[in-house]
Amino acid sequence: MQRYFIDPAQFGDKTVSITGEDARHIGKVMRSKPEDKLIVSDGIAREALVEITEIEAHEVTARIIEQLEASGEPRAQVTIAQSLPKGDKMELVIQKCTEIGAASFLPFMSERTVVQYDPRKEEKRTVRWRKIAKEAAEQAHRSKIPAIEPPVAWKGLLAKLPEYDLACVCYEKEHGQQLRDVLKPFAERLGRGTEVRILVAVGPEGGFTEQEITQLEAAGAVSVGLGRRILRTETAGMAALTCIMYETGEMGEI
Known part of the structure; x- marks a missing residue:
């Protein structure tokens, strides 16, 4: 499953916003569609499984399905x-x-x-x-x-x-x-x-x-x-x- 890092400000209570080159990558390179799922992380403390709801040229909006525990970092x-x-x-x-x-x-x-x-x-x-x-x-x-x-x-x-x-x-x-x-x-x-x-x-x-x-x-x-x-x-x-x-x-x- 694709994973993207976003700015903490792009994390909402129920939705996330993915912008810039990552949005282009999702839409043009990965050819993702609404209802496809991704993992997003703010690189600090928040990580979530999300479902795409809308894809535009410079922004992808997704709803948060589940908050995940960050577990990919070495001790x-x-x-x-x-x-x-x-x-x-x-x-x-x-x-x-x-x-x-x-x-x-x-x-x-x-x-x-x-x-x-x-x-x-x-x-x-x-x-x-x-x-x-x-x-x-x-x-x-x-x-x-x-x-x-x-x-x-x-x-x-x-x-x-x-x-x-x-x-x-x-x-x-x-x-x-x-x-x-x-x-x-x-x-x-x-x-x-x-x-x-x-x-x-x-x-x-x-x-x-x-x-x-x-x-x-x-x-x-x-x-x-x-x-x-x-x-x-x-x-x-x-x-x-x-x-x-x-x-x-x-x-x-x-």
Whole structure:
């Protein structure tokens, strides 16, 4: 069943209004008709099963059939901090990590980041990234759209680490400490109903420098390995996030 995110103001007591590109998608792409059913969410607290009553070019009206319990969000709130990769790799990271369960994304610049930062271009790219996150969240039946923060400089990343219960750095030279071992005490906390915020930092195509790893660890981060294979920058975050979802009971028993 199709799912759409709407602004909280579009939620009425008995009806909802779906506007803009989503309305066009319902009418033109999905070819929906009155009496077809959808799920809508305000991305905060309300979620409902609705039945379409009227379809116009720029607005779809639907009556609320049933209020639903939002259940598509992981217990662990994971932020993927991704050093800006080349090309459209960031779009892939956002799309797939949103499907897996990321709560937010933090793009950043590091020493080996190849992408040249341009505030004007980044603003447009951030808008596109948010659109990709919204569509991926709808496809995955998420209850919230992951937040995408504006790109930050290296010092900005270091300054954010204390905000998290656990900050992990994916480092290909880390052979002793594996992600699963680091996660064990936090998985136990989640089992007791305690909220846990986790940050996963991923380097660019050339990886982190040893100096950067030293700075991250000094700021409170833990370097972890993801096995004996070397993963691409666009793959590492997905792999780490999947491990976290599994170890915290989102993809099977802990």
